[in-house]
Amino acid sequence: MVAGAHRVFVSHLSGVAVFEPNGDQVGRVQDVVAMLRVGGRPPRVLGLVVEVVSRRRIFLPMTRVTGVDSGQVITTGVVNMRRFEQRPTETLVLGELLDRRVRLAESGEEATVLDVGIIQLPARRDWEIDKVFVRRGRGGALRRKGETLTVEWSAVTGFSLEEHGQGAENLLATFERLRPADLANVLHHLTPKRRAEVAAALDDDRLADVLEELPEDHQIEILGKLQEERAADVLEAMDPDDAADLLSELPEEEKERLLTLMQPADAADVRRLLAYEERTAGGLMTTEPIVLRPDATVADALARVRNPDLSPALAAQVYVCRPPDETPTGKYLGTVHFQRLLRDPPFTLVGSITDTDLRPLPPDTPLRAVTSHLATYNLVAVPVVDDSGSLLGAVTVDDVLDHLLPDDWRETELHHGAPGLGDVGAVIRGAG
Template sequence: MAAGVPRVFVSHLAGVPVFDPNGDQVGRVRDLVAMLRVGGKPPRLLGMVVEVVSRRRIFLPMTRVTGVESGQVITTGVVNMRRFEQRPTERLVLGEFLDRRVRLVETDEEVTVLDVAIQQLPARRDWEIDKFFVRKGRGGALRRKGETLTVEWPAISGLSLEQHGQGAESLVATFERLRPTDVANALHHLTPKRRAEVAAALDDDRLADVLEELPGDDQVEIIGKLEENRAADVLEAMDPDDAADLLSELPEADKERLLTLMRPGDAADVRRLLSYEERTAGGLMTTEPIILRPDATVADALARVRQQDLSPALAAQVYVCRSPDETPTGKYLGTVHFQRLLRDPPFTLVSSLVDSDLVPLAPDTPLSEVTSYLAAYNLVSVPVVDESMSLLGAVTVDDVLDHLLPEDWRETDFDSGEAVGGGR
């Protein structure tokens, strides 16, 4: 190893920023590309998969990497922006090596790969994989049983064979710091086999958040490979409008079976949304806005707004309604905007602050009118009521954008860039 060049474990590289010599950020590391070699030689590290600002994934050769240290990667500044395409002879280190079950050559004992170490060869810019951090037995990164040890490349066997039933705990651990949309991006670029393994390893809430950011085809593929009770649990954890959109893509029999397995209250919300036309206020709305009774205070409202799992659009305003305070509610009285809540004393009743000038929308309002309404009044969400003025839900600007953009906008976003064979 060259003097001053430390050994690097690849789990520490996931998501780190990549900078050019001027200090400008090029993107973030999403994976590493290696090539297996014959004759017992350690795999050669070819380069890194880097996600640039446009969310395009490009290939950065290791020959253009001048430094890997202090939580960052430095390049020569010359970057080819063509989209990365994995070649048949290449392996993704994070996506394919972590959680692989291999065997120790000396004892023939099965171990699980938890991490991989890379090193730079002396006097060159070439890199290779030289060590593996493994756990004995069949447990992954989240299992505490079993001895862990670091072994050299020649000490293991079985890495070059495709493996069925590969775990995903170590790979999932590298996703912990990523936003759901970034995890979705990573899943989109995995093989269907590996995508199913990672989805199985994510907990229900995390998988629900990630599914909401995936293209429709990926959503259907993943939900179809889950055991039915697990699929129902994940659908319950999704926002009702997103769950309804996903279920609408399934065959009628599969949709009905999953709805039957869901909790009655969650299933009722989704069924209600499925009853509306897709490109209407009813089809776009969420059934879980912040709803308060007239005797609630500003302090109560701010406590609800602070909930961590709320999107910014839903947290921007609260809806005041007579009991019950779940959709469909009693009579809708009006809206209180977040800024108004910040200006009044905590003990003030929200009923004294309602904006009743904001006319709510009917559930059959077409998308074009919903869009014009949000734009005209500079709103990020708008209430939807029925003929009796009961609040049914709220349409948020992010849901409107989802339907204004082309149907394949998520695939275009993930795969943007010129598709060139080999990607480099």
């Protein structure tokens, strides 16, 4: 176990209350959802099954869990209330792993699974199963209970995926460590049928990341083969600007239907972006920059910047605004760059170190002017502010590059293949 890592045994999570950051209870944990992997590798923990007040069972991704302590689970406050439906690649830990008969790899002795431990990986928000608590022997009413012991996941056989065969699970496990752009390259070379199977097996966040790296025709193809509620979930997991770009390519009726199925807050962000011309600051921006009030401290800002889900461009600076803190915000006051945050004491108020010299851009600023502004002032992101002075979002340099390159640049790059993927060619060829 890595020093400082946090482990929880899943039996202790059953029935535990789940709370939003403000203290309101969401529901109680009913199970833990994991994805088994090939080669004895520890399973990845995808999320929790939570029963809410209406007795509906919903899925809470582990990326939305900020704390598992003192007999309670704390979420980010963003919860999708759609009913949980188990997918073929998912395993319910309490319902399917506990009480299973397994064997200890070293001795070949039979054992019964009593519990499993999950651990949060260091410096990440990912969790995986790392320990198995077992009882030796076959058990049974007429037999004396055997010794109990806790072993590594790899020390037990009986519930890992087999190496032979190639379902979507094995293909996903093969490419699990690829960056989204490289996994997009893999999907590009699969047949449409296989591409749909792999996309259906990916979890929402992973599929959202991969879709953002695919050409538009593949995006539309994959989205069209998902059930509409699943498609809405994936759109929610995408960056709002990327979701808006994808939806803008769909027929109006289909676009509106998917927006209606999305969570209202997510749909509102996307609708705002769809209202702007594509090649303007408003059409390019993301609606989720880091926003802080002037009385926040440098320590608060650095904590927000450390969020691993942020792109480097978005994490490069924070935007200081009057409340409300969500876009569109109150009056935009200025920007604090990451380097300035590193130079000032943690207790310094961001309002006292705000850079007010660089002007923000109005949402109707054309792409050429946005590009010139970033280049002139050596910026990686620029705020977008409306006529009333409210921050609407931020345009990052990667969004600008997407629109400066030829329309088919993604397809061209995918056709030639990404560096370092030669070793997976055999798997790609066998995956059709």
